[in-house]
Amino acid sequence: MRSAQGLIPLLGRARAALSLAWRASPGMIVLYTALSLVGGALPVAAGWFMKMILDQLAGGAAVGDIIALTGCLALIGVGQGALPHALTYARASLERGIGRLAQIELFSAVNGFVGLGPFENPEFLDKLRFARQSGSVAPNQVIGSLIGGLRSLVTVVGFLGSLALLGPMMAVFVLLFSVPIVAAEISLSRRRSEMLWNIGPTERREFFYAQLLSSVEAAKEVRLFGIGDFLLGRMRSEREVSDRAKRRMDIRQTRTQFGLAVIAGVVSGGGLIWAVNQSRAGALSIGDITIFVAAVAGVQAALNQLASEVGFTHQALTLYQHYLTVVTSGPELPVAEKPRELPPLRRSIQLKDVWFRYSDDHPWILQGVNLEIKQGESLGLVGLNGAGKSTLVKLLCRFYDPTRGAILWDGVDIRQVDPDRLRGRMTAVFQDYMQYDMTVKENIGLGDLTALEDIDRIKRAAHRAGIAEVIEGLPKTYETLLTRMFFAESDKTNPETGIVLSGGQQQRLAVSRVFLRDQPDFVILDEPSSGLDAEAEHDIHTALGNHRKDRTSLLISHRLGAVRDADRIVVLSEGHIVEEGMHGDLVSLDGEYARLFALQASGYTEDQSDDGATPAGAGIGANS
Numbered sequence: 350m351r352s353a354q355g356l357i358p359l360l361g362r363a364r365a366a367l368s369l370a371w372r373a374s375p376g377m378i379v380l381y382t383a384l385s386l387v388g389g390a391l392p393v394a395a396g397w398f399m400k401m402i403l404d405q406l407a408g409g410a411a412v413g414d415i416i417a418l419t420g421c422l423a424l425i426g427v428g429q430g431a432l433p434h435a436l437t438y439a440r441a442s443l444e445r446g447i448g449r450l451a452q453i454e455l456f457s458a459v460n461g462f463v464g465l466g467p468f469e470n471p472e473f474l475d476k477l478r479f480a481r482q483s484g485s486v487a488p489n490q491v492i493g494s495l496i497g498g499l500r501s502l503v504t505v506v507g508f509l510g511s512l513a514l515l516g517p518m519m520a521v522f523v524l525l526f527s528v529p530i531v532a533a534e535i536s537l538s539r540r541r542s543e544m545l546w547n548i549g550p551t552e553r554r555e556f557f558y559a560q561l562l563s564s565v566e567a568a569k570e571v572r573l574f575g576i577g578d579f580l581l582g583r584m585r586s587e588r589e590v591s592d593r594a595k596r597r598m599d600i601r602q603t604r605t606q607f608g609l610a611v612i613a614g615v616v617s618g619g620g621l622i623w624a625v626n627q628s629r630a631g632a633l634s635i636g637d638i639t640i641f642v643a644a645v646a647g648v649q650a651a652l653n654q655l656a657s658e659v660g661f662t663h664q665a666l667t668l669y670q671h672y673l674t675v676v677t678s679g680p681e682l683p684v685a686e687k688p689r690e691l692p693p694l695r696r697s698i699q700l701k702d703v704w705f706r707y708s709d710d711h712p713w714i715l716q717g718v719n720l721e722i723k724q725g726e727s728l729g730l731v732g733l734n735g736a737g738k739s740t741l742v743k744l745l746c747r748f749y750d751p752t753r754g755a756i757l758w759d760g761v762d763i764r765q766v767d768p769d770r771l772r773g774r775m776t777a778v779f780q781d782y783m784q785y786d787m788t789v790k791e792n793i794g795l796g797d798l799t800a801l802e803d804i805d806r807i808k809r810a811a812h813r814a815g816i817a818e819v820i821e822g823l824p825k826t827y828e829t830l831l832t833r834m835f836f837a838e839s840d841k842t843n844p845e846t847g848i849v850l851s852g853g854q855q856q857r858l859a860v861s862r863v864f865l866r867d868q869p870d871f872v873i874l875d876e877p878s879s880g881l882d883a884e885a886e887h888d889i890h891t892a893l894g895n896h897r898k899d900r901t902s903l904l905i906s907h908r909l910g911a912v913r914d915a916d917r918i919v920v921l922s923e924g925h926i927v928e929e930g931m932h933g934d935l936v937s938l939d940g941e942y943a944r945l946f947a948l949q950a951s952g953y954t955e956d957q958s959d960d961g962a963t964p965a966g967a968g969i970g971a972n973s
């Protein structure tokens with residue numbers, strides 16, 4: 350486990366957890382503390398009143414005196430009965446407040462990441478999982494333990510004081526008994542935290558298989574290839590691995606706690622023998638024995654409670670490290686303190702000797718790429734799978750920074766610009782575009798929040814993406830929910846509660862987000878038409894072509910016909926630019942592009958002459 354385990358870091362985390370709890374709900378903390386302190390004093394008071402009643406009875410006191418004492422004891426009993434409910438209410442309110450604030454702070458921090466690095470890093474994803482679990486658990490645990498500890502302390506001090514009056518050695522003996530309990534609980538919690546971290550990857554894999562078995566995306570292949578049992582087997586064996594680790598931990602814990610229970614029994618039994626002997630010798634009254642028994646039991650229960658709270662707190666604080674790491678990490682990419690202005694693009698976007706790899710352990714994806722995209726130019730980018738095209742897009746959007754080299758916007762390094770301003774000047778359809786489980790209107794409106802409520806702009810964008818007609822036919826047109834996830838029991842059979850679009854329709858919706866941004870300086874289209882039928886692809890490329898006209902654009906497509914009308918085409922291979930020029934130049938060059946183009950063209954021209962191959966499908970969106 351990588352998190353520091355020393356006392357100082359733990360105290361630092363405890364302070365941070367308490368600070369969060371205080372910011373979340375100061376009033377409830379005060380109420381909860383007050384109720385807890387009263388709750389801690391009540392058992393001691395009950396013990397003393399019981400002792401006094403018994404001593405009065407044994408001494409033949411007046412009935413009136415005994416009734417008054419009994420009345421007080423009854424009142425204490427009422428308090429003891431009612432208090433747990435008040436405590437539960439206060440605790441639940443406190444937990445809700447802490448949970449809400451922890452969630453907001455965590456997701457604000459996640460939202461503050463500039464790029465994609467953390468989201469594509471498995472170690473970070475593990476941290477995030479623990480952070481989500483521990484973000485509210487630790488502050489709740491610390492505040493609960495602290496107040497519960499105070500309450501136990503009141504009980505322990507009260508009873509120890511009583512014990513000290515009766516037999517000072519017994520008080521010392523019972524107190525010493527607490528040391529091994531607390532030490533054992535801390536050791537157990539440390540081991541449990543380590544175990545939880547170690548089984549993180551196993552649990553992630555188990556979760557992955559469970560997702561595959563239940564997700565609609567995977568259901569087709571799972572059934573067609575008959576891999577359900579195979580995945581089930583893998584999920585089960587991952588589960589068995591994590592369960593074995595947890596069982597080992599449970600056995601260790603049970604063994605330790607059994608040992609402690611034996612010691613507790615010996616202490617109580619020894620104490621009782623001592624008290625009975627003292628009573629026979631006339632040194633203790635019946636009432637003294639009562640309070641002695643209550644004190645030993647009360648101190649042991651309070652110490653046990655205290656020790657397990659310390660153990661839980663230790664474990665929660667160990668995992669809380671992940672929460673603090675996430676919320677305090679700040680942006681993962683450097684953000685300029687005084688960002689430079691980013692006026693509309695006038696000259697070019699330039700990649701200067703750009704090298705990139707995802708981490709030091711990964712291979713180079715881009716190797717010394719030099720590329721200038723002139724203002725107003727449409728650039729086509731082609732290359733085989735894995736050549737680095739989408740990676741280059743990620744750098745242009747500043748989802749990552751180049752490992753070496755720079756990307757310049759009119760000569761300004763994009764690292765010196767506010768990332769939001771940079772992205773505000775672009776628009777994009779990504780290869781792995783999103784469909785949001787929201788209404789049609791929102792799905793389009795998210796392309797430009799200023800248009801979220803501007804139905805005319807949204808309709809225009811839908812129209813240009815060729816999806817308007819489909820939307821008009823939906824039960825609630827632009828207000829139709831594009832998911833069946835949120836239906837209520839009462840309307841689950843009502844189609845108006847949500848529909849599912851086809852893959853191509855979803856892609857058109859993603860394209861309409863591009864059309865919503867009226868004046869983007871730079872348009873990125875990474876396989877914008879991969880899921881469309883031939884006619885739709887033609888329509889979309891024509892519309893996108895118009896949208897790109899006079900704008901700087903980058904179009905990535907494996908269908909070379911779609912990029913052939915670009916002003917310039919660049920061929921990327923294994924992280925290098927290997928060819929560039931216009932379609933005709935590249936075909937004449939007879940290199941990689943010509944080879945790929947001929948390969949695609951042959952699929953359409955089998956029964957035509959070989960010369961002048963113009964693939965019908967490959968020519969979609971072209972000037973041909």
Ligand SMILES: Nc1ncnc2c1ncn2[C@@H]1O[C@H](COP(=O)(O)OP(=O)(O)OP(=O)(O)O)[C@@H](O)[C@H]1O
Nearest residue numbers: 469707711714732733734735736737738739740741
């Ligand atoms: N987050 C990541 N971490 C590590 N490696 C990655 C990551 N994303 C992509 N890669 C690797 O980078 C290389 C280039 O991937 P990229 O997606 O840029 O290629 P591409 O040219 O867009 O391919 P395709 O045509 O298949 O979309 C691939 O080898 C891929 O495995």
